[in-house]
Amino acid sequence: MSINNKSDFGAAFLFARKAQGLTQEDFDEVSSRVYVSALERKIKQPTLPKVDELAARMGLHPLAVLALAYCLPLGERGEIDQLLAMLRQELLAVTKL
Numbered sequence: 001m002s003i004n005n006k007s008d009f010g011a012a013f014l015f016a017r018k019a020q021g022l023t024q025e026d027f028d029e030v031s032s033r034v035y036v037s038a039l040e041r042k043i044k045q046p047t048l049p050k051v052d053e054l055a056a057r058m059g060l061h062p063l064a065v066l067a068l069a070y071c072l073p074l075g076e077r078g079e080i081d082q083l084l085a086m087l088r089q090e091l092l093a094v095t096k097l
Contacts, residue, residue, distance in 0.1 A: 006070075007066075007069040007070050008042070008069055008072060009039065009042075009045060009046065009051075009065075009066075009069045010039055010040045010041060010042040011040075011068075011069070011072050012065055012066070012068035012069035012072055013036075013039050013040060013054065013065060013069075014040045015068060015072060016055075016058055016060060016064070016065050016068060017036075017040075017058060020058045020059065020060070022057070022058060024036040024037060024040075026057070027054065027057055029057070030050075030053040030054060030056075030057050031050070031053070031054065039054075048062075051065060051066065067083060067087075070083070071083050
């Protein structure tokens with residue numbers, strides 16, 4: 001399983017952007033192409049509000065992009081299922097639901 005405790009937002013953002021068929025220029029309404037490039041090259045890290053904006057531009061929930069940052073490269077569907085199960089368990093434990 002590729003789920004780890006170290007994030008790679010740049011790789012996750014690049015992966016999601018390309019999967020959605022978007023170019024760096026498609027983010028002009030929320031960020032400059034230079035900023036998007038810096039994210040993908042791991043020179044910059046976004047704030048949570050910026051993650052919200054970037055994810056919205058891709059039509060994704062911000063947690064989907066953040067989850068990718070912790071489980072790339074994806075090897076098989078089971079990794080996604082394991083990540084979702086782990087998140088569910090941890091969220092339920094934290095909220096005591």
